[in-house]
Amino acid sequence: xxxxxxxxxxxxxxxxxxxxxxxxxxxxxxxxxxxxxxxxxxxxxxxxxxxxxxxxxxxxxxxxxxxxxxxxxxxxxxxxxxxxxxxxxxxxxxx
Amino acid sequence: xxxxxxxxxxxxxxxxxxxxxxxxxxxxxxxxxxxxxxxxxxxxxxxxxxxxxxxxxxxxxxxxxxxxxxxxxxxxxxxxxxxxxxxxxxxxxxx
DNA sequence: CTAACATATGTTCAACTGTTCATATGTTCA
DNA sequence: TGAACATATGAACAGTTGAACATATGTTAG
Numbered sequence: 001x002x003x004x005x006x007x008x009x010x011x012x013x014x015x016x017x018x019x020x021x022x023x024x025x026x027x028x029x030x031x032x033x034x035x036x037x038x039x040x041x042x043x044x045x046x047x048x049x050x051x052x053x054x055x056x057x058x059x060x061x062x063x064x065x066x067x068x069x070x071x072x073x074x075x076x077x078x079x080x081x082x083x084x085x086x087x088x089x090x091x092x093x094x095x
Numbered sequence: 096x097x098x099x100x101x102x103x104x105x106x107x108x109x110x111x112x113x114x115x116x117x118x119x120x121x122x123x124x125x126x127x128x129x130x131x132x133x134x135x136x137x138x139x140x141x142x143x144x145x146x147x148x149x150x151x152x153x154x155x156x157x158x159x160x161x162x163x164x165x166x167x168x169x170x171x172x173x174x175x176x177x178x179x180x181x182x183x184x185x186x187x188x189x190x
Numbered sequence: 191c192t193a194a195c196a197t198a199t200g201t202t203c204a205a206c207t208g209t210t211c212a213t214a215t216g217t218t219c220a
Numbered sequence: 221t222g223a224a225c226a227t228a229t230g231a232a233c234a235g236t237t238g239a240a241c242a243t244a245t246g247t248t249a250g
Contacts, residue, residue, distance in 0.1 A: 005117050017238075049197060078181075078184040082180050085173055086107060112208075140226080
């Protein structure tokens, strides 16, 4: 169990960065390629690509190639659940 | 919405550290004072106290004083939900 | 084959973070 | 009141991290 708690912290570390959270949020509305995501976040391609790699390593997103482009998508619905509960916490906090 | 995503990242940042996750996990079984928590994690009192403060600032825990001791407890059940879903993700990942 | 495009990777550096040590604050009891 | 205890706070230092820049890899069209 102790071990799992370390893995858990590592997972949340991935959610604990605004760039990555914004990427995940963008992907909630469906798969997008790197260029689309760079534009959406108004960040350079390299920064986005680096962060997507971390999301991939944590199995939060999956990728497929289509021609020259790489399309990223959420890999399962845990992402949506986690974001949703997090949002609830933030909202209730403000009351 | 954009704003909320930054707050969300800040929330997950708090979960993204093994010391804090272990503290939250300890508190799942009920309120505990700082000494108990220091012993449980085998960390010095100061380190634990510093981390508890961050948990408090994010409204993840609440405190009450009883004599010389401060008893910490989870402030709501979002913590349990978030940990649970995170665990699911980790577990499924290993398949 | 090669030019143009899309994305990934390696490196560097400033900014941030967690722990430790020292000390301060607050509480109880004699 | 003051000693002993429990916890909080401040400062400093090492380790980590995200962004930027340069460059490499992979793909398509001509």
